[in-house]
Amino acid sequence: MIMKRLLEFTGLEPERFQARWISGSEGAKFAATVQEITEQIKNLGPNTKMRDTDE
Amino acid sequence: MGNNGPLLPHPAMITKIVDETGDVRTFQVVFDDPARMENFSNKPGQVAQLSVFGLGEATISITSSPTRRGLLEFSVKKVGRLTTALHQLEEGCRIGIRGPYGNHFPYDQMVGRDILFIGGGIGLAPLRSLIDFILAEENRQRYGTVDIIYGARSADDLCFKNDIMERWPTAPRTVVHTTVDRGDRSWNGHVGFVPSYLEEINPEPENRIAITCGPPIMIKFVLQVLEKMGYTDQQIITTLELKMKCGIGKCGRCNIGSSFVCLDGPVFTLAQLKQMPPEF
Amino acid sequence: MPAILKKDKLQALLSGLSRAYKLVLPVRENGMTYFKPYQTGLAIDRDYINTAMSPKEFLFPQTEKMLSFKYREGAEILITGAEPQPEKLAVFGARSCDLAGIAALDPVFGGRFPDPQYSTRRDRVLLVGLGCRRASSTCFCRAFNIDPLSCNGADIAVVELEDCFSVEARTDKGHAQLANFSQLLGEDNSGTVETSLSGAREAIDTSFDGIPDPAGIKDFLDRQFELPYWENIASRCLGCGICTYICPTCHCFDIFDVTRGKPDGNRYRCWDSCMFPDFTGMAGGHNPRPTPKERVRNRFMHKLKYHLDRYEIGGCVGCGRCVEKCPVNLDIRQVINDINKLQGGEN
């Protein structure tokens, strides 16, 4: 939570860093979470923070 | 069109890899550009910067004598990140080379003198370029006798086995004295540390130049023995190794006092070293 | 013979320069003065004593691509050297100390192996010096016989006087540029500029205080390497890189490759600092300068002795940046004074 708030404080969109607690037995929850977050990130578009400009 | 500065390495292919010991390999390399290979002229004792692309560079002494045309040899001990990566390469792989850098052994001033080489472990690598230079047919008659005292921790740790066992002992007026710190059943040669073996052999300082390279602790005791035997500081030559990045006196890290090892060294006489701060 | 530029013509001169060059000039930002690219309406800082960073970064940038490497068929590799930006740069407002700093860098990047990236930039740059009217409490260029008013090493030297600027071309490059601005410049027929300049000289000369005397330092350091004094300095030093990064004569750099999960990549060089432990640390673990004592000594020896030995030009130009910024007040002027005292003790 501290990490997430720090990242948001420096201008990262909240959706880009998320933490979930998923046990090894919760495969379905894991899949659903990954799908959900992927969807959110896709909607946000490319990240602009900490992009390596090295071509 | 890019620049063609001195920090730009040139691609070269590894044509042969020789396993010297468990952690030392000799790489034979040839520049991709035949003209560069033809024009590359190193002097015994000089170093080059080897690039493993993606990792960076390391300063490695050129092990082969300039009298051997058409290829370069580098003997590398696996110690750090870059040398480990180098060891993972295979014949046919490309590396980058720039150089040669630094001064060289004063082979001109050694003409007519007897030469004593004292090497330990991988420390024989920089000496090998000079040994082969002196033993080369076109140069041999200009120099006196050659004695090579070489030691390693064990028989398995001896580098350049073909040279020390076959090539050099059969060269004219050349004696190779090999020793190991710890003997085993496979070893029937001399057992003992290099400095004490040197004392035992006791080569007279008269008209002789001593050139030494090896681990710091060996050098320390070799110097003590040589001084005891009557060698002057001008008669003792060594070659140093410091961290280098540019090799051309700009990046600022290989200085010992006002001298840059990459430009003013790596070869120094003991007399010169005694004038420098003990920061190496 | 300097020409006269009326104060209200300065903007015209700057905008003229900005057409021929990429112009950088001192601008105040976040409480500090930096060289910033010229833009219409950007106010030049007229009160700065010196900029936070020296102009060395325009010749020797902190981060610089050196080459890129690409693998081709059959394990062959293609190496392409990087070229600096083709644009010509003009630095307006370089101080005499920083010009002396550039003069100290020239032999490092020249010499037997000239550095193409530095020398290309050096050839292209137009240095417009601005004479100092006053010294700050950390200034001590005078200790190294650097004249803060004269801008030695500049292509064009400018001094702000009471009601005008005196402008003088010092090099062919400077003359060629000034020729383009002849309609802005007037001649000093009455000799008032000369009079004002001598007034300015008096003002600057009296505004220094606490100039150390480095005259005998090198001689002493030639003889004395092991001084317990370095231990004393090192115990305070935090081991950060401030002093080396803001120094106009520090030139150390690191070289490394960057790849992004592919065999292809780029090689960079970046400023490095002799104050960092890994600067001299070797792969096998040996480090010839293992503790802060050796590192601190190396820095001060470099400034006061090594650079002089090697290039016959001082390694410290008295800009005072390290004095101003050191978090624990390690003051090189104090070091010079302390060494002078030790020297007194020796005799």
Place this chain on the structure above:
Amino acid sequence: MSEKKTPSQITAKLREECRRLLETGTVHTVIGFARGSLPDRTVPVFITNPKDVEHLTWNPFCAANLSKYLLDHRRPGGKAAIIVKGCDSRGIVRLLQDNQILRDQVHILGIPCRGQYDHRKIPGLVAGETGPPDPESAALVHPELLFEKCAYCENPTPVIYDLLLDDAVEPIAGSNGRFAEITALEEKTALEKSAYWDDHFNRCLRCYACRNACPACTCRECVFDQFDPDWVSKRNNLSENTAFHLIRAFHVAGRCVDCGECDRVCPVQIPLRLLNRKIIKDLDELFEAPTPGTDINVKPALGDFNSRDPDKFH
């Protein structure tokens, strides 16, 4: 309320106390402040000879936090006496809590502090012109010259000490607004926040002074010095600089005592404390944790498990 001592009186008492500590062999070294090379600076000194206590000084330019030097003095030599302000003393508490130093190896001389002057705020410190306020006569505070952190200081009086050299100073009333600056930035949009930090991080020189001065940076080998793998590249660009600052700030999360050294030493004036205090504010909001180092008996918020943890763990 008793009369406060002037800096000169504190200096005199400090010297006397340190002479006694050294003469009796109670301590081996005194870590304190001496007059600097400029009137508005002081310099850290290490005194082992009782005769040298005359170098010690106390004035409102003693901003440095000396507690970091205790790490250098872990080596044998004996007990060290150290001069601390309130904010510095929190650093000592943290070092003790992390077992970096041992309590019986430090003798803490606390000085209740009414604020420290930021030499950068002294206008036109030009040779020959008006100098800074005379530190010795400065019994009256020039509030306009104080560091920002001093304006809402929580612990003007050291939280841990063996001897206090003056009467305790009460925190300035109304220090509740201490997070105002952070709240203001939090309320901006992601884009605005990003632009704000980009501007600052772009300027970073990567000199690592913020790390080296920090009493919470106690690792023997720092991730920023590692080159195999090189987690953060030496290239100075916005991406690497941002990575450096986020890692630095987060690495000291829960351990940063808000002494403000990172802010003070930064040669390009990046508001580093803002990042650290954002974390301190969150620790306060989420865990009701005080500023780290305030109380030696309170377990560090991020080093302790609590069933009232606000994380949903979902």
